Amino acid sequence: MRAVQFSEYGPPAVVRVAEAEEPHAGPGTIRIAVRASGLSVGETYIRSGRMREVVPVTFPYRTGFDAAGVVDEVGEGVMGAGIGDEVFGMTAMSERGANADHAVLAAWAPKPAVWSWEEAGGAAGSVETATRVLDRLAVGAGHTVLVQGAAGGVGTVAVQLAVARGATVIGTARERNHDLLRSLGARPVTYGTGLPARVRALAPDGVDAVFDCAGGALPDLIAIAGDPARVVTIAPDLTAAALGVHMSHGVAGDETSSAIGAAAxxxxxxxxxxxxxxxxxxxxxxxxxxxxxxTEAAAAHELSERGHDPGKIVLVN
Incomplete structure (x- = not known):
């Protein structure tokens, strides 16, 4: 089968589509014939070598951890999924490899009929990440939340999930993306210099939590929250720990934190x-x-690095 991978650190051009051995469903997992899969921004950082000191990898590194497709193998002990079902979900974090013709999913749900394959292929990672951070911040009804980088793949989902919890959401984005944020239920604000004052104008009573999807502005975000414990970032901001901000990344219940990071x-x-x-x-x-x-995974990585329209970049089979 075809699989996206890279065998050295470097620019997007190091990304290749290579022939790889097909994975198979094991106990508690399912295999899908992939229709679409998500491009992980975090993996573009890994590929560039930017994260080599904190996320060591073994080459070749196969990319992708969320995908959607049709179930073609069901592992022992799996209930509620059968051959031919349309699903979306994620691989084990230690395995990845979803940017391929076949992928083994460790967590999944039925594909919503209203979502296209492209939407479903890029959904699971954003949904899981947004839910994880909103849970950690204990966001609920009546809270005011600032989402920094609200027009990105995770940010757009985080806005909607926070709104569904009954929170008031302020989202930062370029002005050209403000209408999108309004359509998702957020009050938009432009990021950059002067952000604390602009947020104060929208939320004079302050904000209860800050979800940072973009990085690079933690001092301002701490000032807005009033306490670094009320800020969580998913950006690879190496200043986070020194500033007292939790940098969230995920680990499954059957994976040890030592394998993926003590702060997982x-x-x-x-x-x-x-x-x-x-x-x-x-x-x-x-x-x-x-x-x-x-086959154009390298071009997708290139677009991710130079900036793009709101939302998630996906690969289609």
Missing amino acids: DRLAVHGLGLSVELAAQGRLRVPVAAAFPL
């Missing part, structure tokens, strides 16, 4: 089921910035 949080896979309900109610969509054929 348990994966919020319960968010996948909730997202199906919200999608059916018309309360959750997954904006897709661009869709590339699997």
